[in-house]
Amino acid sequence: MTGRHSSNSDTPMGVGGQRGGAADVPSPLVDEFASRLRGQLIRSGDPGYESARRLWNGVIDRRPALVARCDGDEDVVAAVNFARDNKLLLAVRGGGHGVAGHALCDGGLVIDLSEMTRVDVDPEACTVRAQGGCTLGDLDRETQRHGLATPMGVVSATGIAGLTLSGGMGWLRRKYGLSCDNLVSAKVVTADGNLLAVSASENEDLFWAIRGGGGNFGVVTSFEYRLHPVGPEVFFCNVYYPANRAREVLQSCERYVSGAPDQVGPLGVLGQVPETEEFPPESHGEPYVALLALFPGNPAEGERALQPLREVTEPICDLSGATTYTEAQKVLDDDYPDGGRYYWTSVNAPGLSDELIERLAEHAAAAPSPDSTIDVWYQGGAMAQVGEEETAFANRSASYLLGIEGNWEEETDSAENVTWVRDTFADLRSFSAGGIYLNFPGFLEEGEQLLREGYGGNYERLSAVKVKYDPANLFHLNANIKPKS
Structure with a gap:
């Protein structure tokens, strides 16, 4: 009942x-x-x-x-x-x-909070307040009525709360920063049952902590974000190349990003070609390397700006084109169906050496599930212009984030897919100076080292904030920061 x-x-x-x-x-x-x-x-x-x-x-x-x-x-x-x-x-x-x-x-x-999905847009102030049960799709639907958006993730069913609290990386990260960088204020219910308003001028320590510190400090019931002019029409690059050209493709994209304006935040993906009608039948099951990117301005300008990513070499398939921003935010939705099985982790990397790219291609091709991928997030731009201590989100100076995604369907296949993720992670760690993205946390339960790397140099300060707002660690089902004793 x-x-x-x-x-x-x-x-x-x-x-x-x-x-x-x-x-x-x-x-x-x-x-x-x-x-x-x-x-x-x-x-x-x-x-x-x-x-x-x-x-x-x-x-x-x-x-x-x-x-x-x-x-x-x-x-x-x-x-x-x-x-x-x-x-x-x-x-x-x-x-x-x-x-x-x-x-x-x-x-x-x-x-x-799934019933708490109210979204209120103030187009004149270029802000939006959304309740904690909202998804990206809920938020985008309302903000796009005014040709506005705030940086979010890349799958429309993702909840804004968890995404924002641990950073929030999406197509707009190099242009406008992370989700947490665009947070103006929030309402938080703390462990003592108080409902607090937090912002740069109210409960500033808590406001700092929830921008990257996860759900450690309370229940965030609403988020107020800064909005930017985006869409409604954009150009989306979505091109697939043979994986044997991975070095050429990924390093060409690296050069492109180093000389391109910050509004483009590409995502490289290594995986296995799905058996769908969009791809030539002879390519089905073959390893690929893809480049995806969104240009938030005029679609014609975006087509010209993104053209270099579409002509690195002969593609397997080019699905690029002009579309609406809300549809671009759904491009990857079908890859992550409800009820699928997922196990993800991540590795920060300073660069894309020939050897690293070779390992990426080898591991992606060896994935036991054809739905699994290794993703290369090209970072920098606006997200790197925020100081390491300005928010709780750490590791901003890392040039690349490597997302290792185990995605499969059947429970009986779980063990081999988890093993693939863990083995890939262990190998790619040798190319990293440390650090993970806490929205792709992997196996933090195995020790505190990865957790501390995720929070970087902000861990001790976060622990002190935890003592103030949740000394008994009521909110510990998360990437948990233990209160200082």
């Missing part, structure tokens, strides 16, 4: 305790909690429970005792207080698209 129609039984309901401590919450307390929510409280066995516990990543299979589907800030405050007072394991779900699956827990309470 949901909402105010919960059971009146006096039988205690077992709910898994935080940090391993069991907590049996009597049902009357749960009923009273449910009665205070404007939204729904979903229990195991209730209608809708199975769908409420599903995430985008089919690898994640957990069974929370309670899902509080919130309908506003007051519901979030009530849920945080209930979890804290009853010592419950607590997870926070925004868009539910985080690859690590932190949005779900076993036996505890999930604060579900």
Whole structure:
């Protein structure tokens, strides 16, 4: 049952305790909690429970005792207080698209923001405020009515919350920076149940921390972003070359970026040609290297600007063309279906040497799943012009991010795909000075070293902020920063 129609039984309901401590919450307390929510409280066995516990990543299979589907800030405050007072394991779900699956827990309470999707655009001020359950698609749909956008990711189903809190890399990163760089203000429910406004002039330490520090400090119920003129028509480069030309293609793109204006942020992709009608039949299953990029200005100008990326050598297939910004944001959607299985990690790299590119091509061709890829994010531009300590997001000076994406369908194939990701990561680490992107976190559970690399030199400062706002580590289902003792 949901909402105010919960059971009146006096039988205690077992709910898994935080940090391993069991907590049996009597049902009357749960009923009273449910009665205070404007939204729904979903229990195991209730209608809708199975769908409420599903995430985008089919690898994640957990069974929370309670899902509080919130309908506003007051519901979030009530849920945080209930979890804290009853010592419950607590997870926070925004868009539910985080690859690590932190949005779900076993036996505890999930604060579900998926119904909180209001978007308010102020075209004169060039700002937008969006609630924490919004996806990129929700945000883009409203901002594009005014020919405006804020930098987000590259898959429209991604939630804005998790993306922004750990940085936010997308097509506009070199032109306008990261998602977190464009955050103007936010509302945060902290572990003590307070709803705080944060900005450059209010609770400045918390504002600094949520721009790259992940979900460690509370539940962000709304985000206000700076907007920029983008679209509605853009030009999108989407060209595929044979992988045996990977060195030529990726290094040509490197030279292009070094001499190109910052509005172009290319993405190189190494994978295996899908068996779809867009590609010549003789290429199906063959390894490829692709270049993707969005030009946010006039499409005709964009076609000219992106032409060098489309003529490096003879392509397998060129799917480039003028389109709308909202459609460009969906180009990769079909590659990441709901319920697919995903395991990703990442490596920062200072350059693209011949040897590194050779390893990238070898690993991509050896992937056990034809859906897996290795992605080369060309960084720099606006995202590198923000100081390392201006926000909590670290490793801005890295020239490249290498995303290692294990993507597959069947549970029986999980072990070999995870092994491929881990083996590839271990090999590519030899080309790195350290650092990962915390939206592609991989296996942080294996030790603190990778976590500290992800936060870089900002880790100790983040730990101090954690002590102030969450000293008991209520919000620990994330790339967790332990409070300083």
